[in-house]
Amino acid sequence: MSEPLWWQSGVVYQIYPRSFQDSDGDGIGDLAGIRARLDYLHWLGADAIWISPIYPSPMADTGYDVADYCAIDPVFGSLDDFDAMLARAHDLGLRVILDFVPNHTSDQHPWFRESRSSRHNPKRDWYIWRDPAPDGGAPNNWRSNFGGSGWQWDEPTGQYYYHAFLKEQPDLNWRNPAVRAAMYDVLRFWLGRGVDGFRVDVIWHLIKDDEFRDNPANPDYRPDDPDIREFLQVWSCDRPEVHAVIAEMREVIDEYADRMLIGEIYLPLERLVTYYGENLAGAHLPFNFQLIESDWNARRIHRMIREYEAALPAGGWPNWVLGNHDQPRIARRIGADQARVAAMLLLTLRGTPTLYYGDEIGLERVPIPPDRVHDPWEKNEPGLGVGRDPSRTPMQWEAADGAGFTTGRPWLPFSGDHRERNVAVMRQDPGSMLSLYRRLLDLRRSRAALTAGSYRTLEAEGHTLLFERHDGDDELIVALNLGREPHRLALPGEPRPWKLVLSTHLDEATRIERHQVDLRPNEGVILQPG
Ligand code: GLC
Ligand code: MG
Numbered sequence: 001m002s003e004p005l006w007w008q009s010g011v012v013y014q015i016y017p018r019s020f021q022d023s024d025g026d027g028i029g030d031l032a033g034i035r036a037r038l039d040y041l042h043w044l045g046a047d048a049i050w051i052s053p054i055y056p057s058p059m060a061d062t063g064y065d066v067a068d069y070c071a072i073d074p075v076f077g078s079l080d081d082f083d084a085m086l087a088r089a090h091d092l093g094l095r096v097i098l099d100f101v102p103n104h105t106s107d108q109h110p111w112f113r114e115s116r117s118s119r120h121n122p123k124r125d126w127y128i129w130r131d132p133a134p135d136g137g138a139p140n141n142w143r144s145n146f147g148g149s150g151w152q153w154d155e156p157t158g159q160y161y162y163h164a165f166l167k168e169q170p171d172l173n174w175r176n177p178a179v180r181a182a183m184y185d186v187l188r189f190w191l192g193r194g195v196d197g198f199r200v201d202v203i204w205h206l207i208k209d210d211e212f213r214d215n216p217a218n219p220d221y222r223p224d225d226p227d228i229r230e231f232l233q234v235w236s237c238d239r240p241e242v243h244a245v246i247a248e249m250r251e252v253i254d255e256y257a258d259r260m261l262i263g264e265i266y267l268p269l270e271r272l273v274t275y276y277g278e279n280l281a282g283a284h285l286p287f288n289f290q291l292i293e294s295d296w297n298a299r300r301i302h303r304m305i306r307e308y309e310a311a312l313p314a315g316g317w318p319n320w321v322l323g324n325h326d327q328p329r330i331a332r333r334i335g336a337d338q339a340r341v342a343a344m345l346l347l348t349l350r351g352t353p354t355l356y357y358g359d360e361i362g363l364e365r366v367p368i369p370p371d372r373v374h375d376p377w378e379k380n381e382p383g384l385g386v387g388r389d390p391s392r393t394p395m396q397w398e399a400a401d402g403a404g405f406t407t408g409r410p411w412l413p414f415s416g417d418h419r420e421r422n423v424a425v426m427r428q429d430p431g432s433m434l435s436l437y438r439r440l441l442d443l444r445r446s447r448a449a450l451t452a453g454s455y456r457t458l459e460a461e462g463h464t465l466l467f468e469r470h471d472g473d474d475e476l477i478v479a480l481n482l483g484r485e486p487h488r489l490a491l492p493g494e495p496r497p498w499k500l501v502l503s504t505h506l507d508e509a510t511r512i513e514r515h516q517v518d519l520r521p522n523e524g525v526i527l528q529p530g
Pocket of ligand 2: 023024025026027029030
């Protein structure tokens with residue numbers, strides 16, 4: 001393979017801007033805060049940051065309801081703050097990826113205000129307006145992802161508009177060329193400022209069925225599932241025409257040198273890989289959420305990695321994700337001990353890893369008192385456990401009242417153990433989760449086998465995973481114990497001497513022989529011949 005590109009060899013770190021660093025005491029993170037913490041990310045070893053939305057927004061869906069695509073919400077600062085943050089990031093060699101939210105705007109966006117003002121407004125067709133069904137009800141059975149119908153009645157103009165998420169997030173009509181042109185100009189606005197790429201929100205949603213057919217019932221739906229699961233999203237998303245739109249987006253990206261596109265996609269493997277596009281003219285990285293969706297089971301994961309590698313189109317670059325702002329924290333899902341093994345897996349697999357802020361200090365689910373709930377999904381469908389606030393709590397920097405995050409009252413609470421679980425304390429502890437992340441990131445950068453080498457799964461039993469990474473002379477074996485019992489694992493090939501490169505326990509106590517390694521409970525190791 002030729003020299004890997006930055007987004008292939010690099011590691012992406014996701015910042016949820018409300019929760020990274022507050023600089024003005026309002027309890028909400030902001031751009032000046034991010035700028036002040038870039039040195040930390042450089043120290044940690046990240047190569048790029050992806051920042052969730054920072055645009056002007058009524059915050060009905062904490063910023064995923066955009067009222068102006070080419071400006072900064074005052075809560076986060078100004079365009080000058082943005083430019084200063086970007087310049088500092090680039091000085092440190094960090095790339096900056098913005099969140100692009102093309103499927104829907106805020107209902108406060110001027111485009112939608114115009115669109116809803118009358119049936120004859122030139123922007124009417126920028127959104128998805130439909131007449132009622134013959135019985136006067138919603139045009140079809142499409143649901144909102146946050147519960148209830150996806151259709152909102154608009155009394156003054158006598159039609160419904162479609163919203164895949166909140167009614168405050170009307171879907172744009174991407175079949176309209178004027179919408180596409182306007183949104184491509186948004187991309188150019190940020191690319192021209194020097195942004196290195198975009199993570200595209202719900203990219204598989206952009207095009208809906210042109211006949212608005214009813215979605216079929218989901219046979220696996222249970223009454224305590226969230227509403228959206230009652231029907232299979234067959235006609236409301238992942239339509240074949242979406243790929244032509246993404247190819248156009250990609251052309252815009254390619255007008256600028258060295259930029260990239262990530263697509264947010266929750267689809268089964270065979271659908272996911274189509275988002276690389278024909279001749280790889282789609283997203284550079286269709287987000288691969290299989291580690292989030294899979295049970296923490298070695299045999300399952302083993303098979304899943306193999307199937308993913310096999311399904312990639314020729315030249316398609318893999319990527320892996322353990323968590324994001326929509327998902328339960330990894331340490332919550334699999335426990336603190338296994339979260340260390342997961343970190344080693346994420347950072348030794350082939351392809352670009354994306355880290356979620358706070359996972360490097362092992363943040364778990366932070367309980368949110370009922371009167372501090374923000375997430376609209378939790379408010380719409382309480383009690384189902386869909387709330388996302390527990391994974392969006394502020395970063396914990398030091399053992400102080402505001403955890404070094406804020407001098408005011410944080411918008412969401414800290415974890416109960418924030419005086420121990422914070423960057424300042426964990427930096428001093430050579431055995432901490434933070435130290436493990438830093439060691440792994442350092443290793444990944446310095447070993448060709450990890451950054452760009454080939455991947456081969458090796459046979460292993462029970463709760464263990466074993467694979468090889470290889471590039472020229474650089475050869476590594478990764479052996480992971482996903483179980484809570486010790487496990488003696490046979491090493492591949494003829495018996496030969498092996499050297500410990502790194503253990504998730506961050507000590508030297510692993511017993512290695514010429515033909516086997518004794519993995520301790522919840523231990524992962526990286527070995528090299530020698
Ligand atoms: C994406 C975002 C999520 C948001 C939704 C609607 O899934 O990650 O946070 O609520 O899109 O924009
Ligand atoms: Mg602030």
